Amino acid sequence: MRLLDITATAHPDGNRIDLSWRYPLLAEPPAEPVGVRVCRGRNRYPTAPDDGVLVAQGIGLLRASDQPLQGETTHYYTLFSFAGDPPVFPDDPQDDTRHNRAAAMALSPYDFGGLLYSLLPAIYHRYDAEKGQLRRFLDLPGAELDRLYNHVRVSLELIDPLARRRASAAAAGTVDRLADGPQASPGQPAQ
Numbered sequence: 001m002r003l004l005d006i007t008a009t010a011h012p013d014g015n016r017i018d019l020s021w022r023y024p025l026l027a028e029p030p031a032e033p034v035g036v037r038v039c040r041g042r043n044r045y046p047t048a049p050d051d052g053v054l055v056a057q058g059i060g061l062l063r064a065s066d067q068p069l070q071g072e073t074t075h076y077y078t079l080f081s082f083a084g085d086p087p088v089f090p091d092d093p094q095d096d097t098r099h100n101r102a103a104a105m106a107l108s109p110y111d112f113g114g115l116l117y118s119l120l121p122a123i124y125h126r127y128d129a130e131k132g133q134l135r136r137f138l139d140l141p142g143a144e145l146d147r148l149y150n151h152v153r154v155s156l157e158l159i160d161p162l163a164r165r166r167a168s169a170a171a172a173g174t175v176d177r178l179a180d181g182p183q184a185s186p187g188q189p190a191q
Helices: 094-099 112-118 122-128 133-159 163-172
Strands: 004-010 017-022 034-041 053-059 063-066 073-083 101-106
Touching (some): 017 073, 112 133
Parallel strands (some): 004 101
Antiparallel strands (some): 017 063, 034 073
């Protein structure tokens, strides 16, 4: 069965992807109750109902949340329709694997809203302590800055695949040799 309006959206709180879909309107109701199995693959879409990680399964299921996920990583989902309980999948799930797919990148939380709030003068913190309206207001642009920062980091990795490793080494204060070949010592030619 081909599902409609399949969406996979990164949750603003980070490390989570929310999926939703709807069933097609059928001329006649099915003889067996219809359900969906949601599977997640790494680096590719799952091709069979037992391929990948099972995220959710149920009869009449319309949405699922997948968490906890690694941020700044694209996750691939295939939704397999089935009939009955226990589930009976079609003999040829090719229609599901071609059409019932979605992919999304999970975000990492960086709390830019909290950073913006901490940069304000103390007088604003004092007047905001009771209701927290200013803090909640700054969470709106902070969430978008988090999203933008995630996309920039991933885009930089497309250009320089070793960028994340360099950033980790710099943050840890370690020296990491990332060159592909042997390093030449002073006075010696490279091999």
